[in-house]
Amino acid sequence: MSITLYHHPFSRAATVVWMLEEVGVPYTLEYVDIMKGAHKAPAMLAKNPMGKLPVLTDGDVVVTEVAAIGLYLADRYAAGRLAPTLDDPARGTYFRWALFAPSVIEPGSMAKAAGWDYKPGQAGWGTHEAMLDAIEAAVSHGDYLLGDRFSMADVIFGGTVRYMLRFGMLPNRPAYTAYAERLGARPAAQAAEAKNGAIVAEHGLGK
Numbered sequence: 001m002s003i004t005l006y007h008h009p010f011s012r013a014a015t016v017v018w019m020l021e022e023v024g025v026p027y028t029l030e031y032v033d034i035m036k037g038a039h040k041a042p043a044m045l046a047k048n049p050m051g052k053l054p055v056l057t058d059g060d061v062v063v064t065e066v067a068a069i070g071l072y073l074a075d076r077y078a079a080g081r082l083a084p085t086l087d088d089p090a091r092g093t094y095f096r097w098a099l100f101a102p103s104v105i106e107p108g109s110m111a112k113a114a115g116w117d118y119k120p121g122q123a124g125w126g127t128h129e130a131m132l133d134a135i136e137a138a139v140s141h142g143d144y145l146l147g148d149r150f151s152m153a154d155v156i157f158g159g160t161v162r163y164m165l166r167f168g169m170l171p172n173r174p175a176y177t178a179y180a181e182r183l184g185a186r187p188a189a190q191a192a193e194a195k196n197g198a199i200v201a202e203h204g205l206g207k
């Protein structure tokens, strides 16, 4: 099997590079020029009808959605290390926070930023304040979401938190920033940042 990540450094694919570095499997990065609409080309739409990045292929398997990609990679290549094993009750907490990122943090932050009018009891992401408190609770039981054990849930959830802190989409609560700093200090996170940065430089994107 060979892994290819269809990638642009200014997209959520940047977080998938961090995932791949944590997993430690060989992979190829395929640059997709989203500025020129290359993610909407027929060959890309055949892989992801949403016309969005990231897209990861592993042999004939196509995986989209950042959280799904992370959970897939951890189960397939790092079971028991980055994903709790099937019989480990920690899997409950692992899935809980991994899926909280795309189903609550992302739409909740978007709703807040765009000033959407919605009913918190009907919208799955609830109130913004409750979401902020839930994030704080999740990162306050130890260094990581599973306590002292780092997992792929931290890359999924933590990747979202790090991104949103960087762009001012979450308030700088001390528990958030301490968690983000712990994650950013990981060698795999730094290796990913270097790879993403090299691609920014190679394509002259930083100007």
Ligand SMILES: N[C@@H](CCC(=O)N[C@@H](CS)C(=O)NCC(=O)O)C(=O)O
Binding pocket: 010, 011, 012, 013, 034, 039, 051, 052, 053, 054, 064, 065, 066, 067, 102
């Ligand atoms: N739910 C998707 C979101 C993917 C997404 O929105 N990707 C953005 C880049 S971060 C994109 O491709 N935007 C370009 C577009 O929609 O045209 C995921 O978690 O992967």
